[in-house]
Amino acid sequence: RLGFVEGEIVDVDEVEKMLNAQQALEIISNNVLERISKGEPNPITTEEFIRRMKYVADKISLIESENTNVPKGGNKAGSSASGYYQFLGNPDYPQGPTQTAINRLNELSSSRRLNFNFNPNLTNEINTIRKNLDVSLGSRDTQDLLFYANIYEMPGSDKYLKDIAYGSDINKAGKNLYFKHHGMDTTSQLQLDATRKRANKYFGE
Numbered sequence: 001r002l003g004f005v006e007g008e009i010v011d012v013d014e015v016e017k018m019l020n021a022q023q024a025l026e027i028i029s030n031n032v033l034e035r036i037s038k039g040e041p042n043p044i045t046t047e048e049f050i051r052r053m054k055y056v057a058d059k060i061s062l063i064e065s066e067n068t069n070v071p072k073g074g075n076k077a078g079s080s081a082s083g084y085y086q087f088l089g090n091p092d093y094p095q096g097p098t099q100t101a102i103n104r105l106n107e108l109s110s111s112r113r114l115n116f117n118f119n120p121n122l123t124n125e126i127n128t129i130r131k132n133l134d135v136s137l138g139s140r141d142t143q144d145l146l147f148y149a150n151i152y153e154m155p156g157s158d159k160y161l162k163d164i165a166y167g168s169d170i171n172k173a174g175k176n177l178y179f180k181h182h183g184m185d186t187t188s189q190l191q192l193d194a195t196r197k198r199a200n201k202y203f204g205e
Contacts (some may be wrong), residue, residue: 018119021141025148026120027116028108029053032152036162044165052164056174057147059202061085063178069143072134077191082136085147089133097150098133102126105149154181175203 011059019027037043044052061067064086065075072082072089080090082098089098105126109116118126125138126146135143151157160180163173178199 010018021145025145047167062179062202063198069136071136082134083143087135096190101146101150102130104153107150157181171203175199
């Protein structure tokens with residue numbers, strides 16, 4: 001959980017129990033896989049699910065930023081989007097995508113009996129992102145963790161996550177997930193058309 005305070009003295013044994021981004025990602029991925037695998041006669045492993053999700057996430061990163069860690073205000077549109085996945089971070093919209101992703105990660109870490117803590121480095125990175133609403137200030141592993149947590153906890157995403165895990169066409173499933181839950185947060189028809197074009201480039205028509 002995001003309760004670590006900078007400068008606080010923490011017992012060494014407790015620090016060893018704290019997770020880095022990759023360890024946290026494995027735990028939350030296992031949690032969502034159990035959720036979407038109910039009724040499946042041959043459930044896939046967490047390792048395989050993460051592999052499939054990484055395939056989709058890498059393509060979304062290409063669509064959003066050409067897989068570049070774009071700083072806040074550094075994209076072509078000059079918007080508040082930042083990082084590999086272009087999370088918007090507008091201080092006038094405190095419950096925007098960046099803050100929502102952090103909230104969802106925090107909820108995952110403290111609920112559903114997951115109950116784990118982040119190590120100090122990860123906690124400090126997330127707090128820096130929260131303070132500046134700039135996801136590019138986090139490492140790639142931290143940005144991946146926020147992206148996955150946001151998707152995993154987004155209402156209605158289970159259908160698309162299940163298609164990624166068990167469906168026959170991962171590109172179609174990934175593109176549907178992207179359109180429904182990450183990439184269409186704009187009212188500009190020009191931007192929508194450009195986004196669809198990039199999605200078709202990386203996921204296929």
